Amino acid sequence: xxxxxxxxxxxxxxxxxxxxxxxxxxxxxxxxxxxxxxxxxxxxxxxxxxxxxxxxxxxxxxxxxxxxxxxxxxxxxxxxxxxxxxxxxxxxxxxxxxxxxxxxxxxxxxxxxxxxxxxxxxxxxxxxxxxxxxxxxxxxxxxxxxxxxxxxxxxxxxxxxxxxxxxx
Amino acid sequence: xxxxxxxxxxxxxxxxxxxxxxxxxxxxxxxxxxxxxxxxxxxxxxxxxxxxxxxxxxxxxxxxxxxxxxxxxxxxxxxxxxxxxxxxxxxxxxxxxxxxxxxxxxxxxxxxxxxxxxxxxxxxxxxxxxxxxxxxxxxxxxxxxxxxxxxxxxxxxxxxxxxxxxxx
Numbered sequence: 253x254x255x256x257x258x259x260x261x262x263x264x265x266x267x268x269x270x271x272x273x274x275x276x277x278x279x280x281x282x283x284x285x286x287x288x289x290x291x292x293x294x295x296x297x298x299x300x301x302x303x304x305x306x307x308x309x310x311x312x313x314x315x316x317x318x319x320x321x322x323x324x325x326x327x328x329x330x331x332x333x334x335x336x337x338x339x340x341x342x343x344x345x346x347x348x349x350x351x352x353x354x355x356x357x358x359x360x361x362x363x364x365x366x367x368x369x370x371x372x373x374x375x376x377x378x379x380x381x382x383x384x385x386x387x388x389x390x391x392x393x394x395x396x397x398x399x400x401x402x403x404x405x406x407x408x409x410x411x412x413x414x415x416x417x418x419x420x
Numbered sequence: 421x422x423x424x425x426x427x428x429x430x431x432x433x434x435x436x437x438x439x440x441x442x443x444x445x446x447x448x449x450x451x452x453x454x455x456x457x458x459x460x461x462x463x464x465x466x467x468x469x470x471x472x473x474x475x476x477x478x479x480x481x482x483x484x485x486x487x488x489x490x491x492x493x494x495x496x497x498x499x500x501x502x503x504x505x506x507x508x509x510x511x512x513x514x515x516x517x518x519x520x521x522x523x524x525x526x527x528x529x530x531x532x533x534x535x536x537x538x539x540x541x542x543x544x545x546x547x548x549x550x551x552x553x554x555x556x557x558x559x560x561x562x563x564x565x566x567x568x569x570x571x572x573x574x575x576x577x578x579x580x581x582x583x584x585x586x587x588x
Contacts, residue, residue, distance in 0.1 A: 255423040255550060264554055298574045386432055391585055394562030402570045406466045417559055
């Protein structure tokens with residue numbers, strides 16, 4: 253046996269988004285306890301020219317739904333980036349998870365060699381399904397999950413690696 | 421065909437560590453240009469109770485060499501965590517990459533079902549090779565690469581996503 257494209261993608265993406273959802277719940281509770289306007293955290297950044305927490309969550313969602321849809325060969329669902337509150341960010345994660353849960357292993361497996369074309373900036377990037385998952389989706393997805401974690405951690409939220417990794 | 425354990429691990433880990441090495445070069449040059457003591461960056465953190473840059477690089481190395489060795493069924497090389505300068509951190513990444521390059525696809529492939537036992541804190545965690553790679557190594561590895569990036573970005577280093585992802 254070997255690794256399947258499904259195993260290496262969909263359950264991993266769902267798991268990390270579920271963990272991120274628990275972290276966002278803790279962030280909302282922290283804002284309430286500390287009398288911090290939730291928007292302060294939603295708009296927090298690690299540097300003036302880095303993107304805020306809301307963007308990190310939207311990127312996580314975009315990478316996950318793009319991955320599932322492109323590997324399965326179905327249309328990528330379009331979610332407008334309009335979230336400005338914790339409940340809205342939670343809803344964004346939830347509908348992304350629901351979409352991924354609708355995809356079956358049969359749709360995703362054998363997508364290693366599928367030709368994936370991404371529009372990035374003005375140009376097109378071409379990948380095999382395997383290269384798309386391993387060198388584009390996963391590094392970018394983990395980047396934005398970790399940056400969301402780091403923004404909240406930097407702003408005083410008491411979370412640790414176990415929150416990021418989730419329960420085994 | 422499907423994804424091989426080798427493809428999903430070794431080239432990915434080497435690639436991201438090579439990108440991180442270029443980022444550390446930029447950080448060292450930035451310290452020199454701005455007359456910042458390099459140790460300020462090496463010891464920088466995103467929160468007082470988060471670990472500094474040096475620890476992030478050591479963790480990246482530990483996860484990468486642990487993954488390669490455990491999936492191949494060879495002894496994990498022991499590198500003492502003594503690095504306190506950019507050249508030492510670069511050397512740590514370089515010897516980790518050299519170790520991974522010494523492993524062949526034949527050693528790593530078919531490790532999906534290998535029993536992996538990790539000592540974590542006081543207890544032992546058991547994984548199949550596949551679960552070890554997908555739910556332990558990759559999330560943790562990307563966490564520490566991204567945190568290293570975020571620490572430097574937060575401290576004014578002008579890097580972007582292209583530095584993190586590397587050239588295609």
